[in-house]
Amino acid sequence: MPEGHSIHRIAIQFRHNFVGHRIAASSPQGRFAEGAAQLDGRTMLAASAVGKHLFLEFEDDRILHVHLGLYGAWDFAGEISTDATVASSGGRMGQTNQKGTFLDQYEEATPLDFGGSIGAPRRLRMAEQEKEEVLDSFPPDPVGAVRVRLLTETAVADLRGPTACELLDPQQVRVIIGKLGPDPLVHAGPEAEERFVRAVRKTAKPIGLLLMDQSVVSGIGNVYRAELLFRARLDPYTPGKEIPEDVLRELWRDWARLLELGVRTGQMMTKDGLSDDEWARAMADQQERHYVYKRHGLPSPRGDGNVVIEEMGGRNLYWAPGWQIRPEAGR
DNA sequence: CATCGATGTTGAG
């Protein structure tokens, strides 16, 4: 589930329905009881995402840091903004984000346009829970192992299965963010691009590893890694220092494009130039959204042999050897 | 119903 786009969407959801509200916090599962007690009764002041990290700032410099890891998830229920209502609200999103809160500096530098045609709920679970609530009462009983429940008068967010869920002060947050590479939605502009290019070109590590390294660039996971390299026509084993600057700049800009699209649609759509028909099919079937990810054994979309699966850095790497090449090898 | 694997990260060895 969670590559960078998911976390940005979650941050936006919190800005819409929780920021500015007094929060009743609890830990139904019990494993975060102490932290929840610290948050309980305090107002949420800001919500922001940097790469795959989510930060929820509450009064008195209490910041909830959440990393979903491989299978963590937030479930929202109650009166929750959907894409459609977000689109109609227009302009800068987020409910009355009070100026001057600590996290303001990390919120999206790029205003997001939510005027897309996608109105589906973010997750199936959300639709199911909303339906139940019409019949049942609010808030719904927590389902499964809920580490944290954040509750307003009308909305609820449940967190389950996170890798990280901890209370931090501003200094500790600065340390975490300081170790992260640039996130195109936080660090827009030429400096961020420059940081990325320099980080890649100073090492001989393969670009397939560097794109997954959160200190090089934030928010890319296994899906976006494979797809970005295919789109750039880059061999994943190419050492970073051998990649021309202009190729890396285009790679950064492509990541920014895919990330923005992912936040806007809620899907990792990594194909370009689809007809309306193909788009509809791709949005319905995840296989159809990607060029190479989980498409090993199938013909390369560019017709040069088959997509292969290999292991790199302990993760599955999908790529098309006929199409993806080293820049030196005669591009 | 049991098992596997996953869009991630950390820390032990």
Next chain:
DNA sequence: TCAACCTCGATGG
């Protein structure tokens, strides 16, 4: 390099 974390959909019997 690999197990552990701890969740759930997909797969197979």
